[in-house]
Amino acid sequence: MVLINNLIGNFGKYHLWLTFIILVNKFGVGLHQMAIIFLAPPTQFTCPDESECCDNPIYNTTLFKRTIITEWHLICKDSWLKDFTQTVFQFGVLIGSLIFGAASDRYGRRKTLIFAVVMESLTGIVASFLPDFWSFTIIRMFLGISVGGIMVIGFVLLMEYVGVMYRDALSALFHVPFTMGHIALALFGYYIRDYTHLQLAISVVNMILLFYICILPESPRWLLAINKSSKAIALMERVAKFNNLPTDEIPTMTELYQMEHKSARMKRGSILDLFRTPNMRRNILIMAFLWLVCSYCFYGVAHYISHLTGDIYTNVIASGSVALCSCFVSIPLIRFLKRKTLVIASELASSICLILIAFVPEGTISIVLGCTGVFFTFMVFIVVYLYCSEMFPTVVRNAAIGICSMMARVGSMIAPFVAGLRPFGIWCAPVAFGIFPLISAVLCLLLPETKNCELPMTIEEGEALGRNQNQNITVAEELT
Known part of the structure; x- marks a missing residue:
């Protein structure tokens, strides 16, 4: 608000x-x-x-x-x-x-x-x-x-x-x-x-x-x-x-606002409210899947390419540094690109890099592709944190992020088993990791855009998000 x-x-x-x-x-x-x-x-x-x-x-x-x-x-x-x-x-x-x-x-x-x-x-x-x-x-x-x-x-x-x-x-x-x-x-x-x-x-x-x-x-x-x-x-x-x-x-301003929103503010939210209405139900299901895929790919691919050096300390520093670079590179991208555009582009880039690992000889090229895939995957992780907090209303915002974070943990629990598919073929793990970001990119097309929108407060505002994008308050309107 x-x-x-x-x-x-x-x-x-x-x-x-x-x-x-x-x-x-x-x-x-x-x-x-x-x-x-x-x-x-x-x-x-x-x-x-x-x-x-x-x-x-x-x-x-x-x-x-x-x-x-x-x-x-x-x-x-x-x-x-x-x-x-x-x-x-x-x-x-x-x-x-x-x-x-x-x-x-x-x-x-x-x-x-x-x-x-x-x-x-x-x-x-x-x-x-x-x-x-x-x-x-x-x-x-x-x-x-x-x-x-x-x-x-x-x-x-x-x-x-x-x-x-x-x-x-x-x-x-x-x-x-x-x-x-x-x-x-x-x-x-x-x-x-x-x-x-x-x-x-x-x-x-x-x-x-x-x-x-x-x-x-x-x-x-x-x-x-x-x-x-x-x-x-x-x-x-x-x-x-x-x-x-x-x-x-x-x-005075606070009391006026509360009087204007008296009917909407009487109800506290619950996890069930995320699934009662069609728009929020669609949004939470897709967002939860996005988080699952992010964690699944980040932890799984990082584990898969852990052989890039025999020194455990160098390995930890290298993998952490890749994620750190994602944080800083994402700042200007988030500022200038729409949330949905950035998520879709990063998911597609991650998918391409990971699938290509299955078709190149193991060595420097596969390691570079894997690190690039981790880079874009972590960037998606950064964006969906913001995207999710902007998409759901205050009364259920933490519940929404809690559900999505829960699904991210499911992804991280599955990842080591997928990374271990190597005995069945060197192509198995890269393809298994690369296909899901592609699916995420397609599903993301169904989500509303939230860039420059004020955070919704009530269930009604959360359900309306995306249904009538013109109702959202932009930064330009906020400054006038």
């Missing part, structure tokens, strides 16, 4: 401060999401009797002193468990995205994000002291739940504060700390060669987020959407003062 940004500004000093404290949590998310690389790195071992498997193997600890593989003997018939623990973690992220997304629409952005941050700190630290594989895996699942919540709520809170003209750039910058955390993991892994110390270190770093308890604000959009006008007015007055803007008209 234009009212809020007219009263508190589109992007002032308060917005800059809020952006900083929200982006900090994505750095920790990147550390935890990619930590399995150094918790369970490739491990060499020998048996005293020179057999392939035995009960008392001798591990090569030259590079890593202790890993979950050496600690719990996850080799031979139990080697699948090292991948299973990451699958369970991603399942936790899936559950967290859905639960916290719905909870934040009902109980508020501030309360649920603080709860997720406290949960992340506690479960991360506890995981570093657990004595057996199953307790470690279960606690990491709860860690994943908290990570899913942090990812969803932080993004929505930021988008609900900034003005429409700044959402595109901030949606891209939102992913920069994640990629920096991914890259920084190589530094943690290089200096900390014991998995318990590594898990503890990346968890202690995240404890800085506990300052949210004291300073994290609520979303004024959410407060107005659930009829808490007095709290919204007090919050907007505080933000306006921080941004050196007048506060005299805030109570």
Whole structure:
């Protein structure tokens, strides 16, 4: 709604401060999401009797002193468990995205994000002291739940504060700390060669987020959407003062808006509201599929091309750097291109690159094509975060992003199995990865355009989006 940004500004000093404290949590998310690389790195071992498997193997600890593989003997018939623990973690992220997304629409952005941050700190630290594989895996699942919540709520809170003209750039910058955390993991892994110390270190770093308890604000959009006008007015007055803007008209303008939208604002949203009406049902189903494909291709192809170097630290830095480049390249593209145009073009480029891998000799060319595919896939990920937040109304926005993030986790859980299709033919995995972005591009044609549109507040506004594009408020109209 234009009212809020007219009263508190589109992007002032308060917005800059809020952006900083929200982006900090994505750095920790990147550390935890990619930590399995150094918790369970490739491990060499020998048996005293020179057999392939035995009960008392001798591990090569030259590079890593202790890993979950050496600690719990996850080799031979139990080697699948090292991948299973990451699958369970991603399942936790899936559950967290859905639960916290719905909870934040009902109980508020501030309360649920603080709860997720406290949960992340506690479960991360506890995981570093657990004595057996199953307790470690279960606690990491709860860690994943908290990570899913942090990812969803932080993004929505930021988008609900900034003005429409700044959402595109901030949606891209939102992913920069994640990629920096991914890259920084190589530094943690290089200096900390014991998995318990590594898990503890990346968890202690995240404890800085506990300052949210004291300073994290609520979303004024959410407060107005659930009829808490007095709290919204007090919050907007505080933000306006921080941004050196007048506060005299805030109570009057807010009350007038609430009276004009009295009938629409009486109802709180739920996940079911996303599926009750035809336009929103179509939009959420297509958007969820887009997120699934993004995660499926990003994690799967990154795994598939992991052989580009034998040095694990170089590999982590390289893959993180590709994603980081996507963040910065996407900023001007998001600013000047329509959301739908950019998603379709990037999906088509990703599909072409990935399918071509099946028809070129393995080596430098296939690696370059794979990295290019990851580049465009991550760019789509950046855009759909913004696209999704703009497409669905305030009362169900977090629920929508929660569902989509949940589907993204499904994609990341499937990806390793698809990457493992190599024994059935070197063409199998590239084609299996490349065909789905093509399908996504076609489905995206059915979605409404949201560039320069004000965020919808009610279910009615969300259903009308795309049905009558002329009703949307553009930036030009906002400035007049």
